[in-house]
Amino acid sequence: MNIITGSSIMNSLSDIGVMTRRNMLRYIRLPQLLVFNALLNVVLLLLFNYVFGGAIQTGGIAYIQYFLPGFMVQTVVFGSTQTSVGLSEDLAKGMIDRFRSLPISRLAFITGRVITDAVRYAVLITLMIIVGSIMGFRFENGIMPVLSGIGLTILFGIALTWVGVFIGISVKDVETAQVAGFVWVFPLVFASSLYVPIETMPSWLQVFSNINPVTPMVDTMRALSLGGSISASLWKTLAWDAAIILIFLTLALRRYKSIGQ
Amino acid sequence: MSNATNSNEVCQNASIDIKGINKSYGKLQALNNVDLVIEQGTVFALLGPNGSGKTTLVRILTTLLRPDSGSAHVAGYDVVREAHSVRSVIGLAGQYPAVDEILTGKENLEMIGRLYHLGKSVARARAKELLNRFDLAEAANRQVKTFSGGMRRRLDLAATLIARPSILFLDEPTTGLDPRSRLGLWEVIAAQAKDCNTVFLTTQYLEEADRLANKIAIIDKGRVLRQGTNQELKECCGGDTLIKVRIADSNKISKASDVLEDLAAGKLVSYPDTGEITIPAINGPSLMPEIVRRLDAHNIIIAELALKPPTLDDVFLSITGHTALENAEAKQNTHITGRDDK
Structure with missing residues (x-):
């Protein structure tokens, strides 16, 4: 039975592929999952830009220019709560037990989920860029910085997806997964440089906003889109x-192993 | 399915070896020092009421749950330290079908086949074969969400068999199964036991355990109370028949119990309220005249005399003195008057 490591690496890759395909098929066959998610983002984009945009001082540039790079980041932050929902559904329906009884690695099962989500983020970000462009947004810094910004945003989404994975396999039901997601994403999104410049916040909140992982992500994305250091x-x-990946990957794998204990 | 029938000597290795397994959930002790040895080629039934620890044991043996203490080997592999190897030789069908509703029947089977690393073309061929065998060929390309409950269970079972597991775990497999699917399941179990493969199933029904299995263990409150072949269990625990006597004058019940005591193969139980006495017996029909003679000699009038196959409840009563359902449902022993012994 001493199969060389090469074959077990091949097996793991094949497992990841099978799991990814399975998750992708869910989005293809239940397009409403993705469509409503996308619609929600478009509605939020329109609302925030036209309702608050005029009232927020952003140092001379149009609000959509200031806001859209951050909004792409918000898309993936909100998106990662969907991960919890999908996984808790698998848990509730016994699919996770089925997979856990198969000779596949824990990592393969969860990685399949994360890859699917990365694709989902790419689709959503593309949509935000299209809608944003119609609303007057322009990249002022050339194509390469934009593409690397999108790459970084997706990477950030992947990191947060591990948080979503951990929550998804830790909570008891789908509804809890849904609510649990909002508890951590709202402070992250709003108490950051995403919607308003941090300097306009009370000083105690500035402390949080400055260490909030969303802030450097948004600042990076903004600089890549508009220029700047x-x-x-x-x-x-x-x-x-x-x-985030290190901590939540460890937590999620440990949790996966001890489901039902 | 190869037709090669192995001689019994080849099937002598222990397929499942459980030593001193304990498992608690908080204060509730789900398994209490469980020891079991199950040989290759056995259809083994773990028989017990709801909440007796059956599912917990299945989950430990299939690597889904870690025992608190003790050890278990499945096909020679330790379920904790060699979990991955255990997983590659077992198939598990849980109490509820675990199939993906969004995928089609065929996709579900191919997915599980691929995850057992069968390879694309083998997985496909095997899926097709099983879809035919489980009467799902027509529905193969439909999403599972359109499947009936029975079809889902059949698909779940097919998924379990896709990699030809040498040890098959079935947790209450006949729950919620329509008669046609039940028949199919029995065939699967019989086919599986050939070629030295092992089946480990759990059930709440003595009749089912008796029909399907050749080794039975009785579990209650996390303890294995008895184990053995079907015949051994019947002999030790109440025989293959239950005789029920109801006497007209319930005041005479203690006298009647004394008179009939030595005929019982297990514990004779009397119910002073109703005047009923139940006598577990081996070869019950032959005892009927003797019962009538003895009671008649003591002027005890018989209001009712009946034979029935013992239920799990009766076996429990004869081993433990309490019924299996005592706490759960407080179910009364129902009269099945005039029903012949099978």
Whole structure:
């Protein structure tokens, strides 16, 4: 039975592929999952831009220019709560037990989920760029910075997806997963530089906003879209990605192993 | 399915070996020092009421749950330290079908086949074969959400069999199954037991355990009370028949119990309120004249005399003195008058 490691790596890759395909088929066959998610984002984009946009001082640039780079980040932050919902559904329907009884690695099962979500984020971000462009948004910094910004945003989404995975397999039912998601994403999104400049907040909140992982991500994205210095925020956001993945990957794998204990 | 029938000597290895397993959920002790050895080629039934620990044991043996203490080997692999190896030789059908509603029947089977690393073409061929075998060929390309409950269970069972597991775990497999599917399940179990493969199933029904299994263990409140072949269990625990006597004058019940005591193969139970006495017996019909003679000799009038196959409840009563359903449903022993012994 001593199969060489190469074959078990091949098996793991095949497992990840099978799991990814399974999750993708859910989005293709239940398009409403993605469609309503996308619609919600479009509605929020329109509301925030036209309702609050005029009232927020952003130092001379149009609000849509200030706001859209951050909104792309918000799309993936909100999107990661969907991960919890999908996984808790699998848990409730016994699918996770089925997968856990199969000779596949824990990592393969969860990675399949994360890859699917990365694709979902890419679709949503593209849609936001299209709608934003119609509303007057323009990239002022050329195509390469934009593409790397999108890449970084998706990476940030992947990091947060591990949080979603952990929550999804930790809570008891789908409804809880849904609510539990909002508890952590709202403070992250609003107490950051995403909607308003941090300097306009009370000083105690500025402390939180400055360490909030969303802030450096948004600052990086904004700098890549509009020009400006990125190095400080880029390193911060990469460090956050690594820390979040490390912590929540460990937690999620441990949790997966002990489901039902 | 190869037709090669192995001689019994080949099937001597222990397929499942459980030593001193304990498992608690908080204060509730789900399993209490469970020891079991199940040989290859056995259809084994774990028989017990709801909440007796059956599912907990299945979950431990299928690596879904870690025992608090004790050890278990499945096909020679430790269920904790060699969980991955255990998973590659078992198939598990849980109490509720675990199939993906969004995928089609065929996609579900191919997915599970691929996850057992059968390879694309083998998985496809095997899926097709099982869809035919389980009468699902017509529905193969329909999403499972359109399937009936029985079809889902059949698909779940097919998924369990896709990699030809050498040990098949079925947790209450006949629950919610229509008669046609039930028949199919029995065939699966019989086919599986050939070629030294093992089946481990749980059930609440003595009749089912008796029909399907050749080894039975009785579990209650996390303890294995008895184990053995069907015949051994019947002999130790109340025989293959239950004789029910109801006497006209319930005041005479203690006298009647004394008179009939030595005929019982297990514990004779009397119910002073109703004047009923139940006597577990081996070869019950032959005892009927003797019962009538003895009671008649003591001027005890018989209001009712009946034979029935013992239920799990009766076996429990004869082993433990309490019924299996005592706390759960407080179900009364129902009269099945005039029903012949099978």
